[in-house]
Amino acid sequence: MTFDHITPIYDRLARAIFGKAIFRSQIVHFNRIKSDARILIPGGGTGWILHHLPPDCKEVVYVDSSLNMIEKARKLNVQFPVSYYHACIENTNLNGKFEIVIANFFFDLFTEEEVERIVRIVDSNLTSSGILLVSDFRNTGIWWQRILLAIMYLFFRIVAGMPAKRLADWKNILIKNGFISISETTYCHDFIVSEIFCKSNFNS
Numbered sequence: 001m002t003f004d005h006i007t008p009i010y011d012r013l014a015r016a017i018f019g020k021a022i023f024r025s026q027i028v029h030f031n032r033i034k035s036d037a038r039i040l041i042p043g044g045g046t047g048w049i050l051h052h053l054p055p056d057c058k059e060v061v062y063v064d065s066s067l068n069m070i071e072k073a074r075k076l077n078v079q080f081p082v083s084y085y086h087a088c089i090e091n092t093n094l095n096g097k098f099e100i101v102i103a104n105f106f107f108d109l110f111t112e113e114e115v116e117r118i119v120r121i122v123d124s125n126l127t128s129s130g131i132l133l134v135s136d137f138r139n140t141g142i143w144w145q146r147i148l149l150a151i152m153y154l155f156f157r158i159v160a161g162m163p164a165k166r167l168a169d170w171k172n173i174l175i176k177n178g179f180i181s182i183s184e185t186t187y188c189h190d191f192i193v194s195e196i197f198c199k200s201n202f203n204s
């Protein structure tokens, strides 16, 4: 799978379909990010969210398997240190743990088995008091959302070689792996959800 071919139009395409909601959803919970946090962003795309992080965060580790996405993100001017990895998150050697992981429109790329694998990676790299911020689509059963999802999966299979054919139940996988949802905000008639997860041993 590669998003290299659609890097130049990715953000414009997202905005054309979902309007500002797709951007708002990705940053709505950023007030939960403490300054001085170490942040992991898998599948960050063009990197515009970097401009919305606290300017005094300690370090951002930015992992994307698309070289064009990484190059675009690298051109952004931010005040905190960012380590860019052109790699799949599954194959990245991440040094140390993170207080924040941001997975925006990332779990939707994968099959249930792959999401399971990635969730375990996130779990092992998140501190016990850390939080996972997710923005993504969800299956509501609403007819027009089912059609739109089918069109999106077909489109991304053709242009990006995305193997997943349907939206995995990523929330269920997170919960099975010990994550607890502590807050959610929805957009586009509940089609998009922004959720904050912590680990079940958060208070122990």
Ligand SMILES: C[S@@+](CC[C@H](N)C(=O)[O-])C[C@H]1O[C@@H](n2cnc3c(N)ncnc32)[C@H](O)[C@@H]1O
Pocket (backbone or CB within 6 Å): 001, 002, 003, 004, 026, 042, 043, 044, 045, 046, 063, 064, 065, 066, 069, 087, 088, 089, 090, 103, 104, 105, 106, 109
């Ligand atoms: C749907 S885009 C979302 C980009 C961004 N998070 C956003 O919402 O604007 C998914 C991104 O994940 C990257 N990606 C795909 N598979 C990946 C993997 N295994 N590890 C890291 N990044 C990956 C793609 O290159 C792409 O930039």
